[in-house]
Amino acid sequence: MNVSEISRMADRIAAIRATLPPSVRLIAVSKQVPVEAMRAAYEAGIRDFGESRIQEAAQKQTELADLSDVVWHMIGHLQANKAQKAVQLFQWIHSVDELKLAQRLDRVAADLSHKPNICLQVKLLPDPHKFGWTPEALWNDLTSLDQCHHLNICGLMAIAPLGLTPTELTSFFQETGVLADKIRSQNYQNLPIRELSMGMSGDYAIAVDAGSTMIRLGRILFGDRPPVA
Ligand SMILES: *Cc1c(COP(=O)(O)O)cnc(C)c1O
Numbered sequence: 407m408n409v410s411e412i413s414r415m416a417d418r419i420a421a422i423r424a425t426l427p428p429s430v431r432l433i434a435v436s437k438q439v440p441v442e443a444m445r446a447a448y449e450a451g452i453r454d455f456g457e458s459r460i461q462e463a464a465q466k467q468t469e470l471a472d473l474s475d476v477v478w479h480m481i482g483h484l485q486a487n488k489a490q491k492a493v494q495l496f497q498w499i500h501s502v503d504e505l506k507l508a509q510r511l512d513r514v515a516a517d518l519s520h521k522p523n524i525c526l527q528v529k530l531l532p533d534p535h536k537f538g539w540t541p542e543a544l545w546n547d548l549t550s551l552d553q554c555h556h557l558n559i560c561g562l563m564a565i566a567p568l569g570l571t572p573t574e575l576t577s578f579f580q581e582t583g584v585l586a587d588k589i590r591s592q593n594y595q596n597l598p599i600r601e602l603s604m605g606m607s608g609d610y611a612i613a614v615d616a617g618s619t620m621i622r623l624g625r626i627l628f629g630d631r632p633p634v635a
Contacts, residue, residue: 407443415443416450418627422610423451426621430614433479435606435624437462438631441469447627448473456483456500456622460491467495481563481622483537490514493522500563500603500622503527503537505547508554515556525561525603525620526551530581533567552594561601562586562621566609575609579616585609 407415423432436444444455444466447549457463457480463478470476479498489510492499500509502524515522529538539547551559564582566575579602586599605613607626614621624630 407440407446412446412449415446415627416538419447419450419452422623422626425611426614427473429621433481433603433620433622434627435481435622436466436628437624439624439628441466443628444470445473448476453477455478456481456624457496458501458517460484460488460495463495464491474572479622486510490518493518493520496522497527498523500561500620501527501537502559503539505529505550508551508557508559512554512556521556521558524559525563525600525601526559527563527565528582528585530564530578530585531567533565536565536567537563538564544585544589546596548589548592552596555596557596558598559596560598561603562589562599563603565606566604566613572612575612576616579604579609579618583617623629 428495431454433454433456434447434452435585437458453475454477458481478496480492480496481500481502484492484501486507493511493514499522515593527538529536535627562582566578570578582604583602587599589599601619602617603620604618605621607623610621610623
């Protein structure tokens, strides 16, 4: 990144930040973004980075080890055999999408004496391209999730399907919030679902209006990613 690109990114971060309630956490999604640009984002005030691949995140954490107050968020689909790496690398895992994975994370968290923050990925509308619990399936798994004492299961994560109108997006995000409220009202001991991880570059303003507490922004901060090969 050259100097003017860096200053434009800092301006974009400041402009977006200014529109957000202070309680909303802005996660800069840095998958496929070089560490130089991440450093520039850090200089511009970013402290939360979202990555979707274990290996890429591990490499970047080594290169950015001097930025000791960065909080790392796993936002991509996680295979069970990478659960241990994920708990070692990330303070937040947003993409926990089935009970078996949660239970595996719980076991490795116990072994490592970590207590990662977890969002349960939910799928309120059918979407063949996305992972996640349907509300019914999640409801059935709550009692077992409540037993995962080494996880801080504190939020829901949702990705809106492509092609929704603004009105449809609003109801999609609001319904995610209603599901969180419903879970909270069951008073499980270990499921304090207060966080809503929802909103990306194209829909974050709508998500924030609908109650999002964590937005995950990639392209709007760093520019378009190269197409996936
Ligand atoms: C890539 C990604 C984002 C960021 O998307 P943008 O459209 O670039 O803002 C957010 N959340 C998840 C789960 C992602 O995979």
